Amino acid sequence: MGFEIETKVWYCYVWLVMHATLAANGGISYKVRNRIMPSRRTIELNLPMSEEAVVALRIGDMVLLNGVVHTARDAAHKRWCEILESEGELPLDLVGGAVYFAGPAPAKPGRPIGSVGPTTSYRMDDYSPLVIERTGIRAMIGKGNRSPEVVEAMMKHKCVYLAAGGGLGALLADRVVSAEVVQYADLGPEAVRRLVVRDFPAIVAIDCHGGNLYESGPARYKLH
Amino acid sequence: MREIDYDLIVERTAELCEKAATRLPDDVKTAIKIGKGGETSPLGAAILADCLKNAEIAETTGCPICQDTGFAVFFIEMGVDARVAGGILEDALTEGTALGYERGFLRKSIVRDPIFNRENTGDNTPPVIHLTLVPGDKLRVTLAPKGGGSENMSAIAMLKPSQGRAGVVDFVVDTVVRAGGNPCPPVVVGVGVGGTFEKCAILAKKALLREIGSRNPNEEYAALETEILERINRSGIGPQGLGGRNTALAAHIENHPCHIASLPVAVNLNCHAARHAVREI
Numbered sequence: 001m002g003f004e005i006e007t008k009v010w011y012c013y014v015w016l017v018m019h020a021t022l023a024a025n026g027g028i029s030y031k032v033r034n035r036i037m038p039s040r041r042t043i044e045l046n047l048p049m050s051e052e053a054v055v056a057l058r059i060g061d062m063v064l065l066n067g068v069v070h071t072a073r074d075a076a077h078k079r080w081c082e083i084l085e086s087e088g089e090l091p092l093d094l095v096g097g098a099v100y101f102a103g104p105a106p107a108k109p110g111r112p113i114g115s116v117g118p119t120t121s122y123r124m125d126d127y128s129p130l131v132i133e134r135t136g137i138r139a140m141i142g143k144g145n146r147s148p149e150v151v152e153a154m155m156k157h158k159c160v161y162l163a164a165g166g167g168l169g170a171l172l173a174d175r176v177v178s179a180e181v182v183q184y185a186d187l188g189p190e191a192v193r194r195l196v197v198r199d200f201p202a203i204v205a206i207d208c209h210g211g212n213l214y215e216s217g218p219a220r221y222k223l224h
Numbered sequence: 225m226r227e228i229d230y231d232l233i234v235e236r237t238a239e240l241c242e243k244a245a246t247r248l249p250d251d252v253k254t255a256i257k258i259g260k261g262g263e264t265s266p267l268g269a270a271i272l273a274d275c276l277k278n279a280e281i282a283e284t285t286g287c288p289i290c291q292d293t294g295f296a297v298f299f300i301e302m303g304v305d306a307r308v309a310g311g312i313l314e315d316a317l318t319e320g321t322a323l324g325y326e327r328g329f330l331r332k333s334i335v336r337d338p339i340f341n342r343e344n345t346g347d348n349t350p351p352v353i354h355l356t357l358v359p360g361d362k363l364r365v366t367l368a369p370k371g372g373g374s375e376n377m378s379a380i381a382m383l384k385p386s387q388g389r390a391g392v393v394d395f396v397v398d399t400v401v402r403a404g405g406n407p408c409p410p411v412v413v414g415v416g417v418g419g420t421f422e423k424c425a426i427l428a429k430k431a432l433l434r435e436i437g438s439r440n441p442n443e444e445y446a447a448l449e450t451e452i453l454e455r456i457n458r459s460g461i462g463p464q465g466l467g468g469r470n471t472a473l474a475a476h477i478e479n480h481p482c483h484i485a486s487l488p489v490a491v492n493l494n495c496h497a498a499r500h501a502v503r504e505i
Binding site for chain 2: 060075102103104105106107108111114115116117119120122143144145163165166167168169170171173174187188189190203205213214216217218219220221222223
């Protein structure tokens with residue numbers, strides 16, 4: 001047995017509590033004990049996720065996503081909704097999953113993906129209620145506020161809206177382990193991609209209880 | 225008459241595309257650093273820190289700052305004593321754009337037709353080109369790759385002259401506040417005042433190219449820039465629209481004479497990844 005120390009490191013929005021052990025033979029081992037945020041929680045979310053996991057989330061929670069997310073933006077949503085309306089379901093299992101509003105830059109050789117930040121979500125507002133209702137998704141990842149219709153569908157079907165770092169595509173690309181086109185290759189950057197992510201950071205911006213950080217956040221910092 | 229080789233313009237244009245997508249200009253980095261120091265929201269400050277970290281990753285790995293590597297918008301100053309040898313300027317810029325976006329693994333974000341054929345052109349062409357003739361024999365190429373998210377939040381208004389200064393301030397501030405988190409704040413606010421409908425919009429875009437921290441040479445407009453920036457940053461929208469002090473990094477106004485009947489004002493927004501690059505050939 002050697003010497004043990006705990007220290008906090010500021011990393012990616014959160015304090016990481018690092019627990020280090022200095023062994024008698026001089027070796028050092030360390031592991032991340034906990035992630036804390038002043039007045040906020042950090043939650044590791046594994047995908048696919050359950051209804052209970054969604055219900056437990058509150059605005060301001062920091063999440064680190066692990067597992068599969070599917071990218072889809074304007075053109076893919078349009079096609080999805082046409083299929084949902086005509087056939088009732090998609091040829092793609094999204095139950096418990098997350099849809100990431102994103103169209104990545106091409107991958108450089110040896111990399112799984114290029115820059116991959118979120119696109120602005122309001123453009124998906126006309127499509128999201130149907131997607132939430134019919135596919136069983138539990139999370140949407142994007143940037144910017146959503147319409148009352150989307151929020152209503154989220155509350156009814158227990159879905160959460162997560163804000164990822166807009167304009168931080170290089171940083172987020174580092175959290176993507178693999179990527180493959182699974183639908184609509186003809187759409188190029190707008191194709192549906194299956195991403196496997198590790199510790200992909202996001203913020204709960206709208207929860208399934210009606211909490212909305214795009215409203216309460218600015219209200220808190222507004223100067224009169 | 226100096227001859228500038230067509231192929232040289234193609235190559236330099238391609239290099240500009242690659243550079244602009246992966247290197248955040250120093251003035252933008254400095255503005256984010258300063259903003260971070262004054263940010264009262266811990267989440268906002270953390271987001272600004274991530275913006276700087278993201279820029280660093282982009283610079284070292286060559287991964288674009290943002291996946292939306294934009295519409296290639298060129299402002300060209302062509303010396304009247306220079307001519308392009310071996311082709312025409314517009315073709316060289318188009319070819320250079322296609323080459324740069326392919327070689328740099330940049331995203332191709334242009335569709336063939338806005339309504340009837342939204343098929344990707346596959347090479348991010350055509351670019352948008354604004355050409356000015358200037359004295360001398362140099363060709364100065366400025367590229368501002370323009371992301372869709374912030375462009376979508378831009379607006380223009382043909383105000384009544386009676387609305388004056390206050391009308392302009394209100395319209396600009398309202399446009400930014402209404403945009404909320406959509407254009408990836410903290411934004412750079414480009415404002416055009418005066419001219420005609422299209423001149424005003426081009427002025428707003430040109431205003432985005434100014435170095436952050438620079439002021440309009442006219443004292444009254446400089447004061448207007450300060451007032452607009454202050455009002456925007458009192459809104460509380462903050463980084464990514466999630467609350468905080470940093471909603472805009474700068475507000476730049478470009479002004480122009482206008483018609484007796486008019487007071488045009490245009491607002492062009494740029495995200496915090498306010499990219500641009502210049503090359504003189």
